[in-house]
Amino acid sequence: MNNQEEKSILQKEVSRRDVLKIAGIGGAGVILGASGLTGALTAFGANPFIDDDQTAANKVKFYGKHQPGILTKSPEHVYFVSLNCTAKSKKELKEMFQLWTNYSVRLMNGQVVEPYTENKLLPAGDTGEATGLDASHLTLTFGVGPSLFEKKELGLQHMKPKELADLPHFPKDQLDPNYVGGDICIQACADDPQVAFHAVRNLVRAARGKVTMRWSQTGFNSYEMKKKKKQTPRNLFAFKDGSGNPNVDDAKAMNEVVWVQPGESKSWLTGGTYLVARRIQMHLETWDRTALTEQEATFGRHRDSGAPLGKTGEFDDMELDRKENGQPVVPVTSHVHLAKQVKDRMLRRSFSYSDGINPNTGAFDAGLLFLSFQKHPKQFINIQNSFGRTDKLNEYITHRGSALFACFPGVKKGSYLGAELFS
Template identity: 55%
Template structure:
């Protein structure tokens, strides 16, 4: 540390939470259940569609991991990691260490007390001192390759396989595969980044970073569905209550994945310039929904039920048969979408914005996603404006009880 003031700052060894209590910031330290909101917040929120900015702390412990049915936060930092060590005991210990870290991170504390020895690097990297937990959630998943590499053959599940190639995929090797994923979401981008940074740092000798992506959503009021970079409300048709999550998301067979779920990530480039040259009618035809209200064609309310069989007075289907919504619905299954926009500077080849959607979705069986993506395949009008460049499938463990560690049932 450079000057005396800096030294004093660290010597105080105050946790982030103590700092907040001292500062008297409302909302700090109010723990909300891992799988969602409680009390007043629960009344304000419907499923994951309406996000809001909160100071609150979300509980690390629960039946399910947080960051899945939690009302969506403003920011995500998503990381895919490769295993460097293939020693099961070492990886198990890493998950134990991550459990300890994650509990602290989510409650707004430093990952470890500051060292007295000023000649050593601090353990916590420090950029969140003075910040609220900002509804930080950290969600862990492992890929089929993780099970292969650690020779956990008896833990394989028949549906847990790498995703197939889909029509029009242009997946880049650098955004494909990987062994572990960490999804950190928070209403503050620095809090989300800090979580992944410190977790990766703790496991540094055992893992390598493969790819990462940060993402954002607009500040919400808990009621409005956030808009994506094409200006459309995105997340309207999503699980809305516990029963929906039970039917669509939570894995319920009696094995190590019980109460967990499958996470699918797609890094989808959105060709903003092409879109911005497209007239409004075409834009709306692409989705089968009105841009301003988000309502399906022929309706006024965003949440109106859609009947894809419905015909207009001209005998034609009200929702265009090549629209995104028509084809997604036609697949006849559901998923829980929890996507974030991203913006990564300029595409080196086209000189245009390198921007898009970090598409994250959760489902109890990967087949749900596969069916929908196959239906969207070649026919989706949206394909003219997007390119899928990254992919991944991860099994996200069930939640953690006090005294347990993340992924324990897999390693036992």
């Protein structure tokens, strides 16, 4: 390796692909390291501004009007984590988000989170399991829960929007305290599960002492390709999930459904949104012994095409009033009928999960990590209340986890996550 190459390692942001290239030149592993992670936590001012690297492969932009990972299309893998905040002051919390801002840009660029140091007695500054992998369309999305505003030491009580409150109890809820609530959330989505995990691991590692982990859930989606276009993914009941979503390319619709507009909430949330997370167990064994006609009547759609019952195209109009022999074609107790009879809309972005076997029943522990984005929690609440006790799907699912988070607006270049809340 010549001098120029050595310099470029130390002075430039290092992509995870470069790490391998450099290692190739040296004939063996390169030492990665960071001098004083804790130092970095309190010395954001000394940290350089890190920009989106537009030349990086499979890269999603971090900076913008809104956070990434909300309108970003067709996510494949998610690592979702809910955290408890243990920071002792607003200043500590702010510094954590400043560090996370830098780390997030680097992670979404496919770079290591900390550059090289020469001291081999230190643990490496980046945990390293994403070495050689590119950005993999990683998106990182951050939100804060109602309980964060109750911590007196943070002095944020007056900043809490009225609507940011724990979701009400819904009929048939069987919540497991191990999957409820949280002060802060991180949603990491990527084409590669290891890239998503690596991102969360490094963010949590850098913030030890400021946060503890409360609960987490991984999830996955697979996409049928038609004419090179990703189709609506199927959930583990084999039904398409998300056919009725509003169009994310329609800016007007997004402003109506997803983004908080000026004057609609606390000003720090303008351009942000609410994230609802529900861990929904799906009873695959009972579903699998249910007749296909009954399954279709449960959802109100045809299984394979995703079309409304009695129609052929996935995106055909639902026309809830249609009748045959005096009976509604789409049963009034079907999931889609109950959802559509409410005027509220939301943007769903769910993932399937499979977590091994329930030790008590010997059944699959599998289901849906339901994630939805809306400008006001009542959009979700109204729809969920409409399902109530009538939804035919209730027989096959149980809601086990629940949390609500307010997601910050997007970050302007030079600023940081949550600047509007903490400054």
